[in-house]
Every structure is written in C-alpha cells, then in structure tokens.
Amino acid sequence: MNNILEDLYYCKIRPCDTPRPQSQKHEKLMETASNLSEAFLEKLDNLEPSLRREYVALTDAQTAATLYEYYQNFEIGFRLGVKLAIAVYTKN
Numbered sequence: 001m002n003n004i005l006e007d008l009y010y011c012k013i014r015p016c017d018t019p020r021p022q023s024q025k026h027e028k029l030m031e032t033a034s035n036l037s038e039a040f041l042e043k044l045d046n047l048e049p050s051l052r053r054e055y056v057a058l059t060d061a062q063t064a065a066t067l068y069e070y071y072q073n074f075e076i077g078f079r080l081g082v083k084l085a086i087a088v089y090t091k092n
Contacts, residue, residue, distance in 0.1 A: 040055075041056075
C-alpha cells in the first residue's frame, strides 16, 4: 500500500491540479455570469469609462477576499480531518 504522505510529498498527489468536475448546470451559471458582467461593463463604458476601472478593482478585491476565505476553509477542514484521524488511532 502506498504511503499517502510520501505520495503527497513527492507530488504524486496534487489536489490543486485536479480538475473540478464540470456539469451543464455549472457551465450555464458561469456563462450567465459572464454575459451579465460583460453587459454591465459595456454600460459602465457608455456612462463613464473610469467606472469600469473602479468596478474591475472592486471585483478583483472581492475575488481575492473570496479566494482567501476558501483557503481558510480548506485549512480548517484539513486540520479537522487530521484531528479525526488522530482520534481514530489514539487509544484511551
């Protein structure tokens, strides 16, 4: 049986490179969001071009915050998994 820690260390397991399963529902949601965003950006360009830059800066900041939150949730979940594994193998 392979040692999972060794596989992880030698990059035989790379969870971040595992493609997310794509579903038709997810693809449709992403397409809708993209279309709405593009339409909104065009409206901003017509009103005032500087608004586009402000909006892009806003969404970039929101994306960065969301990614950081996802990472934090991943870390919490990983730590919980380790604690559960330790609990399973620890004799009282």
